[in-house]
Each structure stands twice: as C-alpha cells, then as structure tokens.
Amino acid sequence: MPFLQxxxxxxxxxxxLPCCGIxxxxxxxxxxxxxxxxxxxxxxxxxxxxxxxxxxxxAAVQQGAQVLTPASVLQTQRVETHWETQVQxxxxxxxxxSSWLIDATGRARKLSRILKREAYFLDxxxxxxxxxxxxxxxxLDDFTSLEAVENGWWYTARLANNRRIVAFHSELSLLQxxxxxKPSHFFELLNKTQWIGPLVNKAGYQKTIGLKxxxxxxxxxxxxxxxxxxxxxxxxxxxxxxxxxGITNAFYTGILAGKTIVNETxxxxxxxxxxxxxxxxxxxxxxxxLHTAYGAESRWPGSVFWQKKVRQLEAVIVxxx
Ligand SMILES: Cc1cc2nc3c(=O)[nH]c(=O)nc-3n(C[C@H](O)[C@H](O)[C@H](O)COP(=O)(O)OP(=O)(O)OC[C@H]3O[C@@H](n4cnc5c(N)ncnc54)[C@H](O)[C@@H]3O)c2cc1C
Numbered sequence: 001m002p003f004l005q006x007x008x009x010x011x012x013x014x015x016x017l018p019c020c021g022i023x024x025x026x027x028x029x030x031x032x033x034x035x036x037x038x039x040x041x042x043x044x045x046x047x048x049x050x051x052x053x054x055x056x057x058x059a060a061v062q063q064g065a066q067v068l069t070p071a072s073v074l075q076t077q078r079v080e081t082h083w084e085t086q087v088q089x090x091x092x093x094x095x096x097x098s099s100w101l102i103d104a105t106g107r108a109r110k111l112s113r114i115l116k117r118e119a120y121f122l123d124x125x126x127x128x129x130x131x132x133x134x135x136x137x138x139x140l141d142d143f144t145s146l147e148a149v150e151n152g153w154w155y156t157a158r159l160a161n162n163r164r165i166v167a168f169h170s171e172l173s174l175l176q177x178x179x180x181x182k183p184s185h186f187f188e189l190l191n192k193t194q195w196i197g198p199l200v201n202k203a204g205y206q207k208t209i210g211l212k213x214x215x216x217x218x219x220x221x222x223x224x225x226x227x228x229x230x231x232x233x234x235x236x237x238x239x240x241x242x243x244x245x246g247i248t249n250a251f252y253t254g255i256l257a258g259k260t261i262v263n264e265t266x267x268x269x270x271x272x273x274x275x276x277x278x279x280x281x282x283x284x285x286x287x288x289x290l291h292t293a294y295g296a297e298s299r300w301p302g303s304v305f306w307q308k309k310v311r312q313l314e315a316v317i318v319x320x321x
Contacts, residue, residue: 001041003251007059011045016052017142017160019044024146025195026153027296033143046144047247048160068094073110076101083228085111100261103221103231104254107238112221112231119221123312125240127155127216128180129167130187132205137162139203146242147196149189150300151178154196155241164205166190169216169241174305183211216241218290220283225272232257237283240290249282287317 004011020043021035036044061067071089083101087094103111109119144157152170159165168180168189179185187207190197219238221231230236233250256278263271291313300306 003248003255006255007056008062009055009059011047011052015160016045016047017158019046019144019157020142021144022146023143024148026146026148026293027298029194031195044144046157046159068096073105073114076111076114078228081228099228101229102254102257102261103229103235104233104250106234107215109221109231109235111229112235115226115229117221117223117226117231119219119223122218122220122316123240123309124172125169125216125218126172126175126213127167127169127241128175128186128211128213129165130183130207130211131159132164132166132200132207134162134164134203134205136204139164139205141199141203145196145199147193148297148299149193150303151305153242154190154193156196156200164200164203166196166200167241170305171308175213181211181213183207186211218287220279222276222279222283225276230257230260230275236279239286242293243286243290245286252282253279284317287313291317 001011019036021033021037023031023033025031036042057067057069068087068089071087074086074088074093076083076085081099083098085096085098085101087096101111103109105111109117112119139158139162141158144155147154151174152168155165155167155169157165168175168186170178170180175181178189180189190200215238217238218240221236232253234246236253237249239245239249256275260271260275263274291310294306294309294313297306
C-alpha cells in the first residue's frame, strides 16, 4: 500500500481486521474465490473507519498540516487572488484565507455546491445495510462475500469487535418498490439468498440497531474549471461499491491535487490539464471495468436491474469514445 507508506501510516492487524480475499456468487450459482495471496500486497483490510480517519489526520499533523476539527465549512468566496472560507469551529466562526481550495468533503461536495459546480450522476445506486453482532465470537471468516440476486447484489464482511456488515445494493426506485427499508423485508430478502443469508445465519449473528442507507452512485464532478479550486476523492468522483475503488482513488486524487498545486506555480496550463486528463483516464477505465463486472451476470435476462445497469454503462462508454 504505497499511498499509506508515503503518508507514514501503518495498518496493524490488531486494529484493522485483515481481509484474505473476495468470494462471490456472481454469474453462476458457484462460489468463486479471489485470494489476495496472489495480489502484490498479499492482504487487504476491513478498516475500522473511525480509527483509520484518525490515523490519517494524525499523519497530516505530523507532516505539518494545521487541523481544525471538528469543523464545518459554511461558505467560501474568491476575493481577488485568494479564497476566504467561513468555518464553524468550536462554536465559533472563523475565516480561513488560502490561495487554493480543495473540495475533499466526500459525497457532500460542499465546496463545489457552494460554488455551483455541477456534477454528472450516472445512476441512482443506493445501499441499505445492517450491523450485526456475534455473541459467540466464533466466526473466523476473513473474506469479503458478494452474491448477485435478481434485483441487485448483497455484500457481507466481518469487522473488528465481532461485528459483521450486511448490505444490499440496487437502484433507489427498486429499493423503494421492495420496501427494503423495513428491517423485516430486508432480513426476509437476505434469508432468500442462496449463500450469504445462510453464511450470516450459521454464525449466529444478532440484529442490532435499525437499518441505515447510503448513496452508492457513480458520479463525476468535472465541470468548468474554477480558478484556484480543485476537487479530490468522492467530492470529485464517486464509484459503485462493487469496484472497491473509492479509498484508493481518494488517496490518488488527493496526492495528485497537492502535486498539481505545487506544479501550477511553475507551469499553470500543463499542471491543470494533467490533473483533468488523469481523472478522465481513471473514470473511463472504471466504467469499462464496471461494465465487464455487471455484464458477467446473465442469469436473469428479464431483470430490470441487470438490464438497466448494462444499458446505462454501454451508453456512457459509447459517449466517451
Ligand atoms: C456502501 C459503500 C461501500 C463502500 N465500500 C468501499 C470499499 O469496500 N472500499 C473502498 O475503497 N471504498 C469503499 N467505499 C467508498 C469510500 O468510502 C469513499 O470512496 C471514501 O471514503 C472517499 O474518501 P473521501 O475522503 O473523498 O470522502 P469521505 O471519506 O466521505 O470524507 C469526507 C470528509 O469531509 C467531511 N465534510 C463533509 N462536509 C463537510 C463540511 N461542510 N465541512 C467540513 N467537513 C465536511 C466529512 O465529515 C468527512 O470527514 C464505499 C462507499 C459506499 C457508499
């Protein structure tokens, strides 16, 4: 994980649960295994996300960043050659002056929205998920598991502290039709799966608090350039969770945005064009891979979900070429 090494962050298996690979029932009723032992880094991690974010913040401070946290960006405006950004920090309002602004506010795209920079949304993928607890502490499954079903796909992974996440992904309109936000419907559908439902039930997990939902759509925020402003991470582009690409991309574009700002002082035109070209390359490669992944499932030829996914991706890939 070179990005983490570059930032001086070390992941320990006692803090983040190692992940040995991906098992999927996708394209057929057989479970396929992709073992990370054959990958360059040998192991992945099911991150404790709060801890991971705190480790990144600490690394930034070590490198000299000045951090205001928790803080909320409220407004920003360009004044001559710099930005004045209003921030709420410890119940006070502050104005932060900077020559550059990077929107790294994730799917909220707060700064882009203030500056009225439009994003393009490919679809309405969303996910409903439940956190489960295992009182017996006997589950030793270290794989991420995926199962395609007629109206979408399921995901499950064991997390630290004897918890397991189970999520269902589909288009928002279908999720509404399935009334999946009702926990009884969610678990009824989970129990109808061929493999993931039995895998979760076998380990004796107990349901905890209610379901949560999150947007899981593909989007690109690459509108007209705004002088002195860039976006990075999810604020720049969001990925279907099937790709597992979000965090790597956040590192890639965050580091690249920083380098672009440094290079921009010596060669303005080239630095900004290189950034935009790199993003276009990542995005078009991602769309092709996603098309291959969704196109690999053909067990439900009459399914609105699978037909729509492939059609959406084909249309946008044709447009881009
Ligand atoms: C269902 C689902 C499953 C996923 N699974 C994976 C996976 O397996 N692997 C993977 O790599 N990625 C996965 N992702 C994607 C991954 O979580 C994101 O791509 C990644 O977190 C993006 O990082 P970021 O720093 O750009 O945004 P975020 O992690 O969202 O961070 C944005 C930060 O900005 C802050 N912020 C927002 N608004 C304001 C404001 N007004 N003022 C101040 N701060 C603000 C937020 O509090 C947050 O701290 C998944 C996403 C979803 C939806």
